[in-house]
Amino acid sequence: MLHRISSKDHLVALLRAGGSTGALLCIAVQFVQVVIAVIPGEITSFAAGYVFGAWRGFLYSAIGVTLGSAFNFWFARVVGRPALERLIGRDTLAKIDRSLASAKSKSAMFLLFLLPGLPKDILCYAAGFSGMSILEFVVLSGLARAPALLASVLIGAGVSRGDYRSVIAVALLVLLAIGGYYWYQRSNVGASAPEEREQTRDRQGVL
Numbered sequence: 001m002l003h004r005i006s007s008k009d010h011l012v013a014l015l016r017a018g019g020s021t022g023a024l025l026c027i028a029v030q031f032v033q034v035v036i037a038v039i040p041g042e043i044t045s046f047a048a049g050y051v052f053g054a055w056r057g058f059l060y061s062a063i064g065v066t067l068g069s070a071f072n073f074w075f076a077r078v079v080g081r082p083a084l085e086r087l088i089g090r091d092t093l094a095k096i097d098r099s100l101a102s103a104k105s106k107s108a109m110f111l112l113f114l115l116p117g118l119p120k121d122i123l124c125y126a127a128g129f130s131g132m133s134i135l136e137f138v139v140l141s142g143l144a145r146a147p148a149l150l151a152s153v154l155i156g157a158g159v160s161r162g163d164y165r166s167v168i169a170v171a172l173l174v175l176l177a178i179g180g181y182y183w184y185q186r187s188n189v190g191a192s193a194p195e196e197r198e199q200t201r202d203r204q205g206v207l
Contacts (some may be wrong), residue, residue, distance in 0.1 A: 026052065034124070046059045049152065052162040065145060065149060074127050076125040076126070076128025077129075077188060093125070096183055106132070106136070106140060109127070109132075
């Protein structure tokens with residue numbers, strides 16, 4: 001079953017064969033891919049768009065991803081940190097902890113969920129140890145994950161219609177957004193380095 005979900009062609013065939021229960025099946029697939037982090041979310045979102053179109057595909061995907069994220073958050077609080085370390089690995093969880101340590105506000109945590117590169121499913125587990133309520137987490141993570149989710153669904157919908165111009169346009173927008181963020185980060189690091197060195201010299205002078 002997991003092999004079928006992890007394969008784009010198999011997943012498209014599975015969703016199409018679902019008939020009247022296709023919507024529930026799509027929601028279930030998205031839920032499973034969040035809870036079982038080894039299943040790539042890009043494939044499931046693409047398949048949802050391919051089979052159901054842009055808006056229905058996004059709606060079903062958003063419901064499944066939100067439910068899965070809430071489950072991970074709740075599961076982390078129920079089983080506790082030692083059990084979670086055995087499940088996903090102490091080093092992996094520690095890496096996410098370091099990222100969350102810099103998220104001193106909800107807006108910073110929103111950015112962590114918005115940006116590519118971090119494993120969002122495991123990030124949901126780690127967020128379970130934060131001081132947020134589950135409702136705050138669901139709203140924050142849902143809004144932050146929506147742009148990337150919509151982009152994957154739109155690409156799938158475009159491919160199903162043979163509208164490759166839209167596919168290319170969405171892909172370029174995603175790449176520009178990613179590139180713009182990393183350029184901004186590098187610029188900020190470069191600009192702050194001289195100031196930090198000056199502050200260090202000032203402290204040394206005082207000492």
